[in-house]
Amino acid sequence: MGVVRATAVLLVLLAGCGARAAEPPLNADDVMFVQMMVQHHRQGIEIAGLGAERAKNPEVRTLTAAIETTQQDEVEMMLRWLHDWEQPLRAGEHAHDHHGGLPETDAERIRALRTSRHFERDLLNLLIAHQDAAVRMAQAEAASGVNPDAKAWAERVETSRRGQVELMTKLVKDS
Numbered sequence: 001m002g003v004v005r006a007t008a009v010l011l012v013l014l015a016g017c018g019a020r021a022a023e024p025p026l027n028a029d030d031v032m033f034v035q036m037m038v039q040h041h042r043q044g045i046e047i048a049g050l051g052a053e054r055a056k057n058p059e060v061r062t063l064t065a066a067i068e069t070t071q072q073d074e075v076e077m078m079l080r081w082l083h084d085w086e087q088p089l090r091a092g093e094h095a096h097d098h099h100g101g102l103p104e105t106d107a108e109r110i111r112a113l114r115t116s117r118h119f120e121r122d123l124l125n126l127l128i129a130h131q132d133a134a135v136r137m138a139q140a141e142a143a144s145g146v147n148p149d150a151k152a153w154a155e156r157v158e159t160s161r162r163g164q165v166e167l168m169t170k171l172v173k174d175s
Contacts, residue, residue: 026085029144033154034078035091037137041071041078043105044130050113051123060120060171067127067164074153081149105130121175124168131161131168 044067051064082089109126116122134157141154 024148025146027144027146029141030147030150031082031085031087032091033137033141033145033150034081035087035089037134037157038075038078038082038089039091040105040130040134040137041075043110044068044071044127044134045075047105047110047113047123047127047130051120051127055120055123057120057171057175060124063164063167063171064123064127077153105133121172124172124175128165128168128172131164134161135165 048064048067048071051060052068055061055064079089105126113119113122113126138154138158138161142151142158145151145154
């Protein structure tokens with residue numbers, strides 16, 4: 001009887017090894033945050049790319065190149081999350097309205113930057129506003145999200161983007 005019972009217990013344990021692990025929690029705020037941040041990052045990549053190409057100040061060139069690279073990596077991470085979560089890659093039209101109403105960076109301001117006569121000052125001011133919006137979006141995720149990966153990343157975004165805003169503010173003042 002002992003061998004039969006031990007075999008049965010072993011079979012039950014082995015059957016559990018193939019079971020799928022529980023999915024981490026996820027809510028609509030997590031999904032909206034990631035969807036909105038993908039678009040936000042794409043704009044940031046465009047802006048930072050201009051800085052990496054055109055800035056004369058080596059510190060501005062280095063910073064914008066780092067932003068461009070980091071945000072591209074983060075976009076790829078977020079798209080993987082949305083795929084894994086089986087969620088649409090883009091938020092619906094007017095989605096910003098229902099989640100804090102944070103506006104996207106105005107496409108006209110990005111176009112104007114391309115021909116700006118005060119390129120570095122305008123670049124830095126646009127990036128300051130853009131990265132400040134990322135801080136506010138990350139704060140909203142930290143307050144309302146439930147997914148541990150998204151919340152942890154939101155905390156890193158808030159910290160890193162605040163640091164970028166501080167550095168860029170100093171660069172504007174020094175120029």
